[in-house]
Amino acid sequence: MSAGRDVSANPWRLRCLPLPHTDKPALVVELKYDKTADTAIRQIKDRQYTQVFDGYRGEILLVGINYNSGDKDKPHSCVIERIEKQQGII
Numbered sequence: 001m002s003a004g005r006d007v008s009a010n011p012w013r014l015r016c017l018p019l020p021h022t023d024k025p026a027l028v029v030e031l032k033y034d035k036t037a038d039t040a041i042r043q044i045k046d047r048q049y050t051q052v053f054d055g056y057r058g059e060i061l062l063v064g065i066n067y068n069s070g071d072k073d074k075p076h077s078c079v080i081e082r083i084e085k086q087q088g089i090i
Helices: 037-046 048-054
Strands: 012-014 026-033 059-067 078-083
Touching: 012 048, 026 037, 026 048, 037 048, 037 059, 037 078, 048 059
Parallel strands: 026 059
Antiparallel strands: 012 026, 059 078
16 A cells, blocks of 8 residues: 555545654544444444554554534534554554
8 A cells, every 4th residue: 555545445434544754643534424433433443444554563543523414513523542553453
């Protein structure tokens, strides 16, 4: 996988590696509508979306975002979990 590229086929999910010369973490972002941000995090883990980072060692941020579509102000909630791939915790 190329650094800095989205490798997701789903427009509601983003998986991205940082450029090699940066200290930035890799990201997995899951968006939900009218559910919860925790549901998005659980889906990332249950469906093992981080497998795309096999061979990557370093920090990975799991980001779950939920939007409430029924509210005209479009409030949202966000949960971020930090993991280290080298520890095998996913």
